[in-house]
Amino acid sequence: xxxxxxxxxxxxxxxxIFYPVVLTLLPKRTYAKLKExxxxxxVALIITAYNEENRISTKLDNCMELDYPSxxxxxxxxxxxxxxxxxxxxxSYSGYGVRVVRAQNRNGKESAQLQAIQSTDAPILVFSDVAxxxxxxxxxxxxxxxxxxxxxxxxxxxxxxxxxxKKAGEGIYIRYEMWLRHLESLVNTLxxxxxxxxxxxxxxCADWDTGSPSDFNTAMxxxxxxxxxxxxxxxxxxxxxxxxENGEYRRKTRTILRGLTALAKHADxxxxxxxxxFSFQIWSHKVMRWLVPWFLFTLLLxxxxxxxRQGSIFxxxxxxxxxxxxxxxxxxxxxxxxRQRWWIKIPFYFVQANLATAHATVAYLLGQRVITWQxxxx
Numbered sequence: 001x002x003x004x005x006x007x008x009x010x011x012x013x014x015x016x017i018f019y020p021v022v023l024t025l026l027p028k029r030t031y032a033k034l035k036e037x038x039x040x041x042x043v044a045l046i047i048t049a050y051n052e053e054n055r056i057s058t059k060l061d062n063c064m065e066l067d068y069p070s071x072x073x074x075x076x077x078x079x080x081x082x083x084x085x086x087x088x089x090x091x092s093y094s095g096y097g098v099r100v101v102r103a104q105n106r107n108g109k110e111s112a113q114l115q116a117i118q119s120t121d122a123p124i125l126v127f128s129d130v131a132x133x134x135x136x137x138x139x140x141x142x143x144x145x146x147x148x149x150x151x152x153x154x155x156x157x158x159x160x161x162x163x164x165x166k167k168a169g170e171g172i173y174i175r176y177e178m179w180l181r182h183l184e185s186l187v188n189t190l191x192x193x194x195x196x197x198x199x200x201x202x203x204x205c206a207d208w209d210t211g212s213p214s215d216f217n218t219a220m221x222x223x224x225x226x227x228x229x230x231x232x233x234x235x236x237x238x239x240x241x242x243x244x245e246n247g248e249y250r251r252k253t254r255t256i257l258r259g260l261t262a263l264a265k266h267a268d269x270x271x272x273x274x275x276x277x278f279s280f281q282i283w284s285h286k287v288m289r290w291l292v293p294w295f296l297f298t299l300l301l302x303x304x305x306x307x308x309r310q311g312s313i314f315x316x317x318x319x320x321x322x323x324x325x326x327x328x329x330x331x332x333x334x335x336x337x338x339r340q341r342w343w344i345k346i347p348f349y350f351v352q353a354n355l356a357t358a359h360a361t362v363a364y365l366l367g368q369r370v371i372t373w374q375x376x377x378x
Contacts, residue, residue: 001309005302005318011288011295016176019284023183026277029228032148040069041146043139043199044122048078048109050372052130053085059130060093068139074099078116080372081106108372110210110217117205125205127214129196132156133238141235142199152227153200153218155181155193156237172342173349180285181231188277189228191285192216192259197237201227212262213255220266223278249356254370256360259286261369293358326351 010018045063049056056077063075077090079102090100101116117125124146126139138156145154157178184190195215204221208214222229263269263286270287272279300322306315325347332339332348339348 001302001305004298005306005315008295008299008302012292012299015284015289015292019288020180020183022284023180023187026187028186029188031150031230034144035147036140036144037147040072040140041124041143042122043068043073043124043126043143044116044120045073045075045126045128045139046078046113046116047076047128047130048080048112048116049082049086049090049130050080050106050109050112051082051084051086053082053089055130056086056089059132060090060096060098062133063098064096065136066134066139067136068143073097073139074120074122076101076116076120078112079103080109080112106372108210110208110212110214113214114208114210117202117208121202123202124199125202126199127195127197128237131239132196134197135236135238138197138235141232145230145232145235146199146201150228151230152204152222152225153190153193153198153229154235155190155215155229155231156197156235157181157231157233158194158196159236159238161238161240172346173353178231178233182233184281184285185228185230188281189223190219190231191278191281192219193229194231194237196239197235209262209265212265213258216259216262220269223275249352252353252356253360253363256290256357257363257368257370260290260360260364263287264364290357290361293354293361296354 045066047059047063052059060075060077066073075093075096075098077087077098077100079087079090079100081103087100087102090098099119101112101119103112103115113127124142126142128134142154145151158174160174181190192213193215195213198215198218200218200222204218204225204227207217207221207224209217212220219229263282269275269282270279275282300319303315303319303322306312307319328344329348329351332344338344
């Protein structure tokens with residue numbers, strides 16, 4: 001039972017602590033010095049939308065502020081068979097060079113993106129969601145990164161903006177994720193991009209898998225084509241805070257379910273003899289993290305058994321610490337006011353994320369799959 005306890009503890013901590021420590025110890029890549037291209041390349045900005053009539057104007061107004069040479073940037077709204085006024089509003093911007101590529105049937109985000117990809121011959125493709133605010137120099141920053149011939153895809157770093165300026169639980173988690181992506185970029189390549197704002201070379205997007213999340217598929221294809229995918233701290237995607245926490249839980253569940261489906265479909269990525277360090281990253285960042293809720297459950301059972309059987313201070317303390325943690329989470333679940341305190345907010349979000357992971361895993365094993373997506377309310 002003690003062996004089980006220590007294995008469960010190590011498994012719970014590995015993805016969040018041990019993996020980043022390993023990355024800090026590994027040698028770092030050398031990238032080419034960034035410089036402006038002699039001639040700015042053509043770029044297609046693809047905005048995926050489904051029933052976004054309330055936000056599409058704000059998004060396109062933001063796109064009008066992008067600083068990029070005239071005639072070199074095309075803006076495409078990839079409508080996933082929207083049933084509201086999204087398409088009509090987007091078409092009203094046609095005088096500013098905005099095109100609408102509409103899917104006749106709602107087949108999911110990646111399917112809509114593929115139709116947009118096929119409608120342009122731009123060598124650099126930028127993908128963005130409606131809720132994501134881009135800074136004026138964003139497209140230029142992408143083009144500058146692409147002057148490095150080793151880089152195949154670039155991911156933004158996420159920033160959350162709240163009305164009152166307070167840090168959200170997800171914001172803290174996102175900052176951790178951005179730090180981890182930065183480490184992965186320094187050592188090798190990303191295992192997943194920011195799905196709401198990333199860029200890629202067109203050659204990578206030729207192998208577009210509509211059954212896999214585009215952020216994961218693009219990172220995977222970058223490696224398969226001999227490139228790396230990186231995170232750029234100067235390329236920001238800015239988002240309003242999540243308004244509906246229950247809806248966000250469902251989004252997390254769907255995202256993980258799609259990730260499980262994609263990795264099962266591309267299980268060869270788990271072969272270290274074929275993909276080396278990238279395979280190690282997939283195991284560490286994805287698989288081990290998806291196993292955390294089961295490690296946590298095993299840890300609680302093992303701690304309870306050892307505390308009752310041995311009565312040692314160590315195992316009683318370990319059990320008490322876990323009970324206190326889950327007690328804080330329960331208090332946060334009952335009281336939204338308490339949930340705003342950072343010492344409750346952080347464990348609450350951590351447990352919520354792992355509950356979503358467990359939910360998604362069970363759903364996957366029961367044969368459930370997800371094709372379409374529903375944008376989060378922000």
